[in-house]
Amino acid sequence: MSRKTVIAGNWKMNKTPDEAAALINEMKPAADKAACDVVLCVPYVDLPAAVEAAKGSKISIGAENVHWEESGAFTGEISAPMLNALGVQYAIVGHSERRQYFGETNETVNKRTAAALAHGLTVLLCVGETLEEREKGITFDVIAIQLKVALAGISAEAFKNVIIAYEPVWAIGTGKTATAEQANEVNKFIRDTVAALYGKEAAEETTVQYGGSMNAKNAAELLAKPDVDGGLIGGASLKPADFAVILEAAS
Numbered sequence: 704m705s706r707k708t709v710i711a712g713n714w715k716m717n718k719t720p721d722e723a724a725a726l727i728n729e730m731k732p733a734a735d736k737a738a739c740d741v742v743l744c745v746p747y748v749d750l751p752a753a754v755e756a757a758k759g760s761k762i763s764i765g766a767e768n769v770h771w772e773e774s775g776a777f778t779g780e781i782s783a784p785m786l787n788a789l790g791v792q793y794a795i796v797g798h799s800e801r802r803q804y805f806g807e808t809n810e811t812v813n814k815r816t817a818a819a820l821a822h823g824l825t826v827l828l829c830v831g832e833t834l835e836e837r838e839k840g841i842t843f844d845v846i847a848i849q850l851k852v853a854l855a856g857i858s859a860e861a862f863k864n865v866i867i868a869y870e871p872v873w874a875i876g877t878g879k880t881a882t883a884e885q886a887n888e889v890n891k892f893i894r895d896t897v898a899a900l901y902g903k904e905a906a907e908e909t910t911v912q913y914g915g916s917m918n919a920k921n922a923a924e925l926l927a928k929p930d931v932d933g934g935l936i937g938g939a940s941l942k943p944a945d946f947a948v949i950l951e952a953a954s
């Protein structure tokens with residue numbers, strides 16, 4: 704079995720439910736033509752409208768985060784069973800904006816990943832170095848720790864539902880993209896780390912995306928690299944024409 708190419712959008716804190724439904728309807732024709740898997744991760748309040756709008760199309764819907772407990776006194780959080788109840792299939796975990804602004808740590812990323820997998824969600828696990836870390840030459844060390852801690856206690860069977868997104872923090876929402884060579888180098892390192900944790904066969908089957916200012920202009924070059932199996936796309940996933948070009952580049 705060869706690994707899947709997955710293009711996932713991350714809408715961040717954008718769009719009301721009505722706007723989300725309209726945007727999904729606009730994106731459906733391009734998604735249905737795509738040869739890759741297509742996922743849209745949308746704000747929590749948009750999830751019911753998004754799941755409804757995506758019905759009958761190739762688009763799967765994801766959340767942008769998920770809590771590790773099933774219920775309880777965790778004001779402002781959303782659990783995996785709540786996402787299950789809406790028909791949500793994916794959840795982003797460990798996005799750098801969560802790490803940067805909301806105190807997300809490798810340990811909480813691990814707890815969220817474990818809970819999401821236990822409830823049948825596919826996890827889009829984000830890892831990536833800051834500019835300072837890249838300049839210090841510790842990119843691989845940072846990513847190895849992020850992966851090892853995030854995946855601690857996750858069985859090989861559960862890991863089959865993990866997609867890893869390499870997202871250099873310096874490239875997210877900045878318009879600065881990693882070169883295709885930089886993306887491929889780190890994605891290959893991620894695959895090697897997965898091989899050390901779960902074996903070579905599992906590593907070959909793991910989808911490793913690149914994310915960070917991927918757009919209609921640079922997607923083809925990035926996606927042509929052998930270890931780049933798709934993209935996690937922020938800004939460009941809110942623009943139907945650009946997203947369609949990325950889907951075509953991945954197909």
Ligand code: PEP
Nearest residue numbers: 875876914915916937938
């Ligand atoms: C993201 O939010 O995961 C992302 C990669 O954003 P952007 O494409 O806007 O850099």
